[in-house]
Each structure stands twice: as structure tokens, then as C-alpha cells.
């Protein structure tokens with residue numbers, strides 16, 4: 017055995033705390049080590065060339081690279097070893113940066129620890145065996161989960177490139193949050209006018225199939241070969257017949273809260289969320305329907321000209337195959353009512369959320385675009401009142417540790433500026449408008465100018481400080497807060513208060529992540545594989561992110577990212593075959609005692625029961641399904657599963673080096 | 678009532694021909710090992726017939742034997758008294774309470790958790806359901822170093838006869854026990870307190886979440902190692918940390934095979 021050890025300086029990243037040169041020299045004393053070298057930047061072209069040269073000239077049979085985290089460069093050096101003609105799995109990485117130099121200050125001790133880490137890697141590399149990849153066929157169809165602007169963009173880009181795409185949307189229409197907005201900052205162009213044509217494009221594209229009112233039930237398989245169970249929820253309306261005429265909606269006698277209009281209006285038990293819905297199909301909310309709750313009515317069935325209503329309809333289950341999956345599940349609005357008791361917990365009618373205000377501003381919204389005080393709505397014989405004084409409060413449910421939301425929602429500063437401008441143009445320039453803010457984040461193109469316009473051109477008064485209390489008094493909403501610039505208490509009697517409620521991950525995002533086996537943060541936003549270098553990939557191969565499901569974003573960023581995602585998916589699916597990792601688990605069936613714990617714990621359903629010739633059943637791990645996570649290995653009581661490249665004996669040797677030598 | 682936890686015998690082979698059943702008598706604690714095995718689909722409910730035996734505690738045969746120099750040939754029970762007679766006819770009366778196993782005295786589940794039929798009326802369950810962890814107080818009062826020393830002392834004498842493993846009903850690996858394997862070489866074949874402890878630690882982790890402290894291993898050990906120091910301690914920790922006790926109902930699952938999406942783990 018001929019081992020080569022390469023120790024990286026990583027500029028001063030490692031060499032600042034670790035004597036890279038010294039330990040490279042010391043490593044030469046280790047058993048079987050025939051070549052050592054220290055390199056300034058091992059990952060650079062000359063660095064990799066040095067490794068290749070040494071492998072060839074010194075006839076190395078094993079390689080240890082002591083540098084950064086395998087997460088960063090394992091693959092880089094694996095390719096390098098491969099190029100030099102050595103089996104790429106006869107190489108081990110020793111992490112002396114993240115695990116050592118970056119977390120220690122003491123030069124001597126850091127050096128000593130780095131040397132220990134290298135010794136452990138050498139102990140393991142001695143035990144390694146060559147491993148060989150397999151190739152599997154790739155399915156070229158793509159699943160996009162969520163039909164907001166991001167999901168639509170990815171789907172259109174992929175479909176234009178010739179791939180078949182399915183959009184699974186849990187609501188009855190695609191469009192997402194953007195479909196509910198009025199105008200968009202910073203250009204104040206009409207949200208629907210730019211979005212609905214894209215929705216129609218998606219619906220009419222020959223390569224796109226929209227499965228609305230559907231959810232993901234189960235995901236199995238692996239990159240290139242996912243098997244997805246999709247549940248089409250029963251709409252109680254046969255969508256192949258429904259023509260979207262809305263006659264049923266007009267005639268239905270049962271009222272239901274209007275979710276699309278965020279509770280500002282009522283809809284019917286049978287509903288179509290908005291006129292431009294795609295697909296434009298009716299669905300019954302059974303919990304509000306008289307037929308389902310009281311056994312009487314069936315009006316919609318009678319009036320439907322297409323004979324589409326079907327009270328017996330059941331959920332339908334589909335199973336589909338995909339090569340890649342894109343999650344674009346977007347955002348929900350922070351449920352401020354549950355947290356901000358000082359703002360009345362939703363009991364003060366004239367305190368509304370930013371999204372409600374978007375609906376109110378919208379010409380096709382519940383007030384036909386009239387800005388009114390909700391407390392004066394729906395009173396017989398009285399016109400709703402327009403507000404004279406409007407107060408906006410920013411950062412409600414953002415940058416607030418006390419409600420568990422330390423992050424910035426990134427769009428509220430901007431949409432508040434937009435809404436304050438729109439208020440002036442809807443109600444009149446003489447409207448008094450105050451915006452309470454912590455500070456203004458306007459980093460996008462044209463954003464700062466936009467906020468300035470609100471302040472100077474439209475005379476919106478920005479007050480720096482938090483609002484401590486909202487309460488009703490004499491028909492007004494009293495806003496008590498602090499102006500931290502003037503250092504004094506302010507109190508404003510408002511007619512309408514709009515809370516810039518922050519953005520959260522979509523409801524159910526965590527459950528979906530668990531089905532997909534992708535990582536998410538404590539707020540339910542999906543985690544990218546690398547914040548800088550792999551921003552649209554997840555850590556699960558073949559699953560990608562687009563839009564606000566990753567973090568709060570505005571529309572331009574969501575759309576740009578969605579196109580980036582499409583490019584990544586295209587890159588992946590451009591190949592006809594994919595190499596599988598050989599670092600997977602394998603069962604020694606002679607020793608398996610058929611306890612099936614591996615089947616129970618594997619998150620990818622890789623182990624299966626296999627009947628042997630003698631009639632006994634033993635565990636067998638499906639090679640293409642196993643992701644090499646090692647959970648079964650740790651679970652198997654007889655240790656008869658080994659993870660190739662991380663066998664128990666290899667790890668024991670590594671441990672013994674650390675503990676005994 | 679029988680000393681033994683008879684579920685152990687179900688570990689091997691299920692009956693042929695199909696349709697036949699094995700009858701098994703279980704006390705409260707035995708039934709919980711049975712339930713643990715059923716929860717894991719390791720035995721087939723259709724192939725057994727369970728006769729539940731409500732239990733008022735098991736006496737330690739060893740304690741009786743220690744009172745004599747001769748072989749005990751007869752033990753009889755009457756009115757809370759136990760009379761033992763040896764081969765030579767020597768006889769002695771004991772109070773039953775003095776002979777009960779520690780864990781029987783604080784048993785909270787004397788009636789079977791699952792049975793097809795009961796051999797007698799259920800016995801009264803103790804009103805006080807506070808779990809007791811008999812015999813641990815003394816051990817837990819020790820400092821970490823003293824605990825190390827105590828465990829070393831206790832396990833020094835293990836002869837690795839595997840009696841505890843063989844008798845354990847939820848220990849499922851039989852001849853393939855990893856403690857006997859050379860590849861991977863997790864436990865060395867050397868004898869000594871450290872290796873013995875490693876061996877017992879592996880047993881303990883393999884039965885974690887499945888062991889109801891039935892005491893079978895304690896009773897089987899020929900050199901009288903107090904194995905409960907590990908198992909009961911583990912069960913206590915599981916109970917305190919996760920509120921878990923093994924084998925309470927067929928619907929349950931071993932704690933280490935459950936995953937609750939609502940576990941407050943933060944990042945995953």
C-alpha cells in the first residue's frame with residue numbers, strides 16, 4: 017500500500033492556525049505513507065495537478081487530502097484522483113478547516129489536532145476498497161409543486177425547452193399570492209395584468225399539465241426516477257364538464273368565508289376564487305354546503321347547464337413518474353392575530369393586514385377598489401366611509417424575536433410604500449398617511465427611489481418607531497407609539513390601520529419537506545444546498561427550489577430564481593443516464609435475522625424483503641434507491657448492513673487511531 | 678407462578694403446519710415483552726394463543742436456595758407464607774414478601790397487557806402509579822468515577838456465557854449476536870470488565886425501548902450480575918425523557934422506531 021497525504025494551507029484559512037507544512041512532513045512517518053506534500057490552495061488547478069502528478073509518479077494507491085469539509089470539495093478531489101487513474105473511492109478527506117483551524121485560535125494545539133485528524137484519515141484510507149458507480153436511466157418529466165408565479169415561470173421555461181411538466185397546485189386555481197395583489201412595486205403595474213397571461217400560457221402549453229386542487233401524497237425513488245402519488249381532491253364538480261359559468265355560484269344559497277379575499281367578503285359554498293382563475297372550475301366547500309351539512313338543497317346540481325355537479329365524487333389518486341421535482345410552494349401571511357394582542361388580536365375591524373388591503377385596493381376585490389373603513393361596511397342604507405387618516409405599521413411578524421420571527425420578510429417596506437401611494441391616489445392627496453417603521457430596506461433596482469417618492473411626492477409621513485398599542489376610542493383606532501427620532505410618545509387617531517404582516521413559509525411546508533426528504537429551517541422555509549454556490553438545489557439530488565418557499569422574496573427575485581431553477585433542471589435532465597453513488601448500504605444476508613428494523617427506519621424505502629431459495633426471507637437493499645444515509649446501518653442489531661466507504665471496520669480503525677494511539 | 682418469561686421460547690420458530698398455534702402463558706411483565714415483539718411484527722398474532730396470568734409477584738428461588746446447604750426439592754405456598762423443603766427433609770417457612778423480587782414489589786402492571794384468555798381474575802393494580810425503579814437509588818447516588826468503578830466491579834465477573842442474551846425475550850439476533858462477530862469486530866473476545874461492559878451496553882441499546890424490565894436476565898445469570906443496573910436505568914431514563922414504557926399496548930411502537938413530525942427539533 018502506498019499512501020499520499022496532501023495538506024492544504026487554504027491561504028491562511030488553515031495555515032493561520034495550523035502548521036500545514038510541518039504536519040505534512042510529520043505525516044511521512046505514518047505507516048504506508050510514501051509521499052506527503054503541503055499545498056497553498058489544493059483545490060486550485062496547480063494544487064490538483066500536483067496530486068495527479070504524485071499519484072502517477074509515486075504510484076500512489078491511496079490518497080488523503082487534508083483540507084476543508086467534504087461538503088465543499090470531496091467531489092473535486094474525487095474527480096482529480098479519478099483523472100490520475102486511481103479508483104476515486106480510494107481517497108479520503110480530512111477536514112482540518114471547519115473542524116479545526118476555523119474553530120481554534122491556539123497554533124500549537126490546532127496543529128496537533130489537525131495532525132490527529134490526518135492520522136485518523138490515514139487509518140481509514142488503509143481500509144478502503146475500490147467502489148464502482150452504476151448508471152440508471154433518467155425520466156425526463158418534471159413535477160412542479162405550487163403554481164404561484166415562481167412555479168409557473170419554472171414550468172414555462174422547462175416546457176419551452178421541450179420537457180413535459182406537471183404543476184400540482186393545492187388550490188382550485190394557479191396564481192398563488194400574486195393573483196391576490198393589486199399593483200406591484202416599484203412600477204405600480206397591475207399584478208393581474210402581468211400574471212394572468214402567464215397563467216393562461218401555462219394552461220395552454222402543450223407540454224404543461226395543471227393538476228389543480230391536488231396535493232402530494234407520497235414521494236418515493238431518487239433523482240431521475242421519482243415515483244409520486246398525487247391526490248386530486250374531490251371538488252364535487254366534474255371538471256371535465258364544468259365550463260366555469262358561475263351560475264351555480266350565483267344561485268347557491270349557502271354563504272362561506274372568502275379565503276381568496278382574506279375574509280373581507282363572503283363567497284358561496286360552491287365557489288370560483290376569482291374571475292381569471294386557471295383552470296376556471298367550481299368546487300364545493302363541503303363544510304359550508306347545505307346538502308352536505310343538512311341534507312337539503314342540490315340547487316347547484318339543478319342550475320348547472322353542464323350537468324357537472326357530482327355530490328358523490330371521491331378523491332382520486334394518481335401515480336406518476338418524474339426525473340426531477342421543483343418545489344414552489346411560496347408563502348403565507350404571518351397570522352398576526354395570534355401573536356399581537358396589543359394590536360387587538362383581530363377584534364378591531366379597522367385594523368387589517370397588508371394582504372387584506374391589497375384586496376381592498378383591487379378593482380375586482382370585495383370593495384371594487386374603494387378604500388373604506390371595514391367597520392362601516394355592510395350597513396344597510398349607509399355608504400361605507402372612506403378613511404381620512406391611515407396608519408401603516410411595518411415589521412408586524414418580522415424582525416421580532418418576541419414572536420419567534422427574527423428574519424426580515426423583505427417585501428413589507430416596499431409594499432407599504434406602494435400601498436401608501438395607492439391610498440393617496442384612491443382616496444385623495446389630502447389623506448393623512450403615517451408609516452411606522454424600524455428602518456427602510458429598499459435594496460432592489462429602483463426601490464429606494466420609490467420609497468423617496470412616497471415620502472416627498474406623496475407626502476407620506478414616515479415615523480421611526482414601534483407602535484406599542486392599538487385601541488378603539490370614539491369610533492377611531494388610537495395608535496400609540498414612540499417616535500424614536502424625536503424621542504417622544506405619539507398618539508394618532510386613525511380611521512384605518514394596515515399592518516405590514518410578514519411572510520411565513522406556506523402552511524404545510526414542513527409536512528411536504530418530510531415527504532420529499534429535503535431540509536427546512538426552523539421557520540419552515542426550505543434550505544438550499546449551499547447559500548452561495550447552490551442556491552436553487554436542495555441537499556436531496558433531483559429536488560430543486562423556486563420562489564418564496566426558500567425565503568421571503570419579491571416577485572422579480574422569485575421569477576429570476578425560478579428561471580435559474582429551470583436551467584438547473586435542464587442541466588440535470590440533459591443526460592440520458594445518471595451515475596449512482598456506490599456509497600450505499602448492502603446487507604450480509606447470511607447474518608440478517610429478519611427483524612425488519614431496516615425497513616422500518618429507512619426514509620427512502622430502500623430495503624425490501626427478499627425470499628431466498630430456502631424459503632426464508634431476508635432483507636435486501638435496492639441499490640438504486642438507497643441514498644447511503646446509513647440509518648439502517650446504525651439500526652441493524654446484528655450489524656449485518658455495511659455502508660460502502662464507511663464500513664464498521666473502517667470506522668473502528670479510525671476511532672482506534674483517535675482514542676488508542 | 679413460573680419464574681421464566683416464556684415469550685423467550687417464541688423467538689425461534691413458529692409452528693407448522695399452518696393454522697396450528699402455540700399456547701403461551703404470560704404474566705404482566707412477560708406480556709409486555711410479547712407485545713413488544715408483536716409491535717415489531719416479529720411474531721404473528723395468529724400463530725399464538727396467549728393465556729394471561731394476573732400475577733401477585735414472583736418469589737426468588739435463589740433466595741430460598743441460599744437459606745439451605747442442600748438442594749431444595751419442594752416449595753409450597755399458603756397464606757402469604759412459603760415453605761421450602763430440601764432433599765434431606767429439612768424445611769423452613771418464609772414470609773412471601775421477603776422472597777419477592779424487588780421489581781415485583783413495585784410492579785405497576787401485574788395484569789397482562791394482551792391476552793386471548795385470562796387464567797384468573799385480574800388482580801388489583803396498585804393505586805399509586807408512580808414508577809419505582811427498584812435498586813437504582815444507591816447506584817445513582819454515586820459520582821461518575823464511583824459509577825465507573827462500580828460497573829467495572831460488577832461486570833468483572835461476567836463469563837460471557839450468553840445466558841442473559843439467550844433468555845432475553847426481546848433480544849432477537851440469536852446466533853448472529855454482534856458481540857460474537859469478528860467482522861465487524863465491535864467487541865473483542867478478550868475478557869475483562871471493559872469488554873464485558875461493552876458487550877452489555879450493546880445488549881442494553883438493542884433492547885432500548887423494548888425491554889420492560891422483566892428481570893429474566895437477572896435471574897438467568899449464573900454469577901449473579903445485577904443486570905438491572907443497566908436495563909432498569911435505561912428504562913427509567915426513557916420514561917423520564919420521553920414518557921415511554923415498552924410493550925404497553927399493541928398499537929404502540931418501540932420508541933426508537935417512532936418519529937413524530939412535531940418533535941421540536943428545529944432544524945432537520
Ligand SMILES: Cc1cc2nc3c(=O)[nH]c(=O)nc-3n(C[C@H](O)[C@H](O)[C@H](O)COP(=O)(O)OP(=O)(O)OC[C@H]3O[C@@H](n4cnc5c(N)ncnc54)[C@H](O)[C@@H]3O)c2cc1C
Pocket residue numbers: 161162163164165166167184185186187189190191192193194197199200201202230231232344345346347348349370371374427431434519522523524525528562563564565569570571572574
Ligand atoms: C401583501 C403582500 C404584498 C406584496 N406585494 C408585492 C409587490 O408589490 N411586488 C412584489 O414584487 N412582490 C410583492 N409581494 C411578494 C409576492 O407575493 C411574492 O414574491 C410572490 O408571490 C412569490 O411567488 P411564489 O410563486 O414563490 O409563491 P406564491 O405566490 O405564494 O405561490 C405558491 C403557490 O403554491 C401553492 N402551494 C403551497 N403549498 C402547496 C402544497 N403543499 N402543494 C401544492 N401547492 C401548494 C399555493 O397555493 C400557491 O398557489 C407581496 C406579498 C404580500 C404578502
Ligand code: SF4
Pocket residue numbers: 267268269270284285286300304305306307308312313314315316317
Ligand atoms: S348543494 Fe351546496 S354548493 Fe350546491 S347550491 Fe346547495 S349549498 Fe350551494
Ligand code: SF4
Pocket residue numbers: 600601617618619620621622623637641642643644645646647648649659
Ligand atoms: S443507508 Fe440504509 S437507511 Fe439509508 S437509504 Fe440506504 S437502505 Fe435506507
Ligand code: SF4
Pocket residue numbers: 603607608609610611612613614615634635651652653654655656657
Ligand atoms: S435490520 Fe439487519 S437483521 Fe434486521 S432485517 Fe434489516 S438487515 Fe436484517
Ligand code: SF4
Pocket residue numbers: 834835836837838839840841842897898899900901902904
Ligand atoms: S448471564 Fe451473566 S455471566 Fe452470562 S453473559 Fe450474561 S452477564 Fe455475563
